[in-house]
Amino acid sequence: xxxxxxxxxxxxxxxxxxxxxxxxxxxxxxxxxxxxxxxxxxxxxxxxxxxxxxxxxxxxxxxxxxxxxxxxxxxxxxxxxxxxxxxxxxxxxxxxxxxxxxxxxxxxxxxxxxxxxxxxxxxxxxxxx
Numbered sequence: 001x002x003x004x005x006x007x008x009x010x011x012x013x014x015x016x017x018x019x020x021x022x023x024x025x026x027x028x029x030x031x032x033x034x035x036x037x038x039x040x041x042x043x044x045x046x047x048x049x050x051x052x053x054x055x056x057x058x059x060x061x062x063x064x065x066x067x068x069x070x071x072x073x074x075x076x077x078x079x080x081x082x083x084x085x086x087x088x089x090x091x092x093x094x095x096x097x098x099x100x101x102x103x104x105x106x107x108x109x110x111x112x113x114x115x116x117x118x119x120x121x122x123x124x125x126x127x128x129x
Contacts, residue, residue: 073121075128076112082128096128
């Protein structure tokens with residue numbers, strides 16, 4: 001009789017340990033799955049912050065020459081971060097702090113980096129983002 005009790009206790013302990021093991025696996029896999037699902041959403045949100053502006057409008061003349069709408073874009077320091085300006089109006093700011101950049105970039109951003117190309121603007125944003 002005593003041997004059966006010891007066997008039952010042993011089996012119950014093994015079942016308990018196995019249950020704890022399964023619970024740990026479930027928790028770890030839930031955390032990993034949540035991380036991967038949320039990391040895609042975070043990247044999607046960050047990419048929306050950069051590409052919210054529409055492309056430059058393109059107009060065609062009657063003589064088939066293409067005229068692009070000319071705007072000036074500028075990256076300049078704004079409240080310690082990098083501000084993105086369109087025609088001297090602040091459009092948005094990057095989450096990059098200017099004090100973390102090399103001295104050359106700090107000086108450029110204090111004076112303002114000007115471009116008329118939206119492609120070049122996005123390249124600059126990518127460089128500092």
